[in-house]
Amino acid sequence: MVSLSNVSVAYDKYQILENINITIHQGEFVFIVGRTGAGKSSLLKLLYMDVLPASGTVTIGDYSSDTIRKREVSFLRRTIGIIFQDMKLLEDRNVFDNVAFTLHVTGVKRKKIKQRVLSALADVGLSHKRNSMPLELSGGEQQRLGIARALVNDPWLLIADEPTGNLDPSTSNDILDTLIKINNRGTAILMATHNYNLVKRTPASRILQIRDRQVVEVEMR
Numbered sequence: 001m002v003s004l005s006n007v008s009v010a011y012d013k014y015q016i017l018e019n020i021n022i023t024i025h026q027g028e029f030v031f032i033v034g035r036t037g038a039g040k041s042s043l044l045k046l047l048y049m050d051v052l053p054a055s056g057t058v059t060i061g062d063y064s065s066d067t068i069r070k071r072e073v074s075f076l077r078r079t080i081g082i083i084f085q086d087m088k089l090l091e092d093r094n095v096f097d098n099v100a101f102t103l104h105v106t107g108v109k110r111k112k113i114k115q116r117v118l119s120a121l122a123d124v125g126l127s128h129k130r131n132s133m134p135l136e137l138s139g140g141e142q143q144r145l146g147i148a149r150a151l152v153n154d155p156w157l158l159i160a161d162e163p164t165g166n167l168d169p170s171t172s173n174d175i176l177d178t179l180i181k182i183n184n185r186g187t188a189i190l191m192a193t194h195n196y197n198l199v200k201r202t203p204a205s206r207i208l209q210i211r212d213r214q215v216v217e218v219e220m221r
């Protein structure tokens with residue numbers, strides 16, 4: 001599934017992560033915690049190969065950081081879903097078209113697109129808003145739209161980098177519940193957060209903490 005083997009990350013010789021070993025299995029829910037600047041986003045970027053390790057090997061699905069070619073990175077990213085705190089929504093397209101966009105780009109047939117978009121919107125509880133424009137949505141609904149867009153390729157892994165960072169506690173809980181529902185259907189979820197309440201609300205999860213350039217498995221419940 002996902003494995004990091006003796007992985008180090010450095011920016012301009014400044015080491016962020018040192019000799020990391022992690023394995024994530026099919027269907028797991030894993031939180032990445034740690035203070036701001038600890039390297040949570042960097043760790044996630046390794047997985048969608050936005051950052052390559054200075055040493056060691058990242059394996060994700062069928063791809064390895066040792067052998068992946070530049071043009072294959074976009075194929076890799078189509079097999080996983082990625083969600084950010086600040087989703088870049090297409091403000092001049094409605095909700096449906098925001099989700100459909102990547103499918104048009106990859107040449108999926110019109111009928112199939114409709115089916116998959118409506119199913120992704122139903123998964124996040126946004127079916128009734130499919131004709132709305134992104135700016136007519138609340139913050140929580142915008143984030144749901146981001147999740148629907150990440151789900152439309154039916155990924156085996158969903159990577160979420162502080163997906164609730166801009167949301168109030170109750171909306172954050174709703175987003176977490178949506179992610180738990182998706183996880184219960186078998187999609188692995190890797191979520192960076194500094195919100196310990198969310199971690200506590202997800203008993204069936206593993207917690208990886210980044211501290212002093214190391215990743216350690218912790219219990220905080």
Ligand SMILES: Nc1ncnc2c1ncn2[C@@H]1O[C@H](COP(=O)(O)OP(=O)(O)O)[C@@H](O)[C@H]1O
Pocket residue numbers: 011012016034035036037038039040041042043
């Ligand atoms: N592209 C980059 N170039 C140089 N330094 C970076 C870059 N990206 C992140 N950093 C630094 O690496 C450290 C870890 O950053 P990051 O992975 O974003 O941490 P977190 O997500 O836990 O807040 C920080 O000190 C940050 O300033």
Ligand SMILES: [Mg+2]
Pocket residue numbers: 040041042161162
């Ligand atoms: Mg970050």
